[in-house]
Amino acid sequence: MVSISPSLAGKGNLDAPQQVWRNSDDSVMQTALFAGQQMIVVKDDNVGYTLRFLGFQSSPMSSIEQAKHIAPEFARRIMGRMIDMVS
Numbered sequence: 001m002v003s004i005s006p007s008l009a010g011k012g013n014l015d016a017p018q019q020v021w022r023n024s025d026d027s028v029m030q031t032a033l034f035a036g037q038q039m040i041v042v043k044d045d046n047v048g049y050t051l052r053f054l055g056f057q058s059s060p061m062s063s064i065e066q067a068k069h070i071a072p073e074f075a076r077r078i079m080g081r082m083i084d085m086v087s
Helices: 008-015 063-082
Strands: 028-032 037-044 050-052
Touching: 028 050, 028 063, 050 063
Parallel strands: none
Antiparallel strands: 028 037, 037 050
C-alpha cells in the first residue's frame, strides 16, 4: 500500500486552524479551511448565501449563520461525492 503524508505545500493549510471562519465581521463573504481546503460562504444579492467548496456550491440559504452551520455536512457530502467519482 502507498503511504500518504502532507506535501510541503499542503502542510501549511493542514496545520492551520480548521473550520474557523475568517472575516467574521464581513456579512458578504467569509472563508474557512475544511480538511485543509478553503470553503467560502458568499452573499449573492439575488438569492441569499451560498457555500462554495472544491468546485461545488450549495443551494441558497437565507443567512450567513445558516450557511456556516451547514458547512461541515456540506464538506462531508462533497468529499463523499468525490470518492464516488473515482473509479
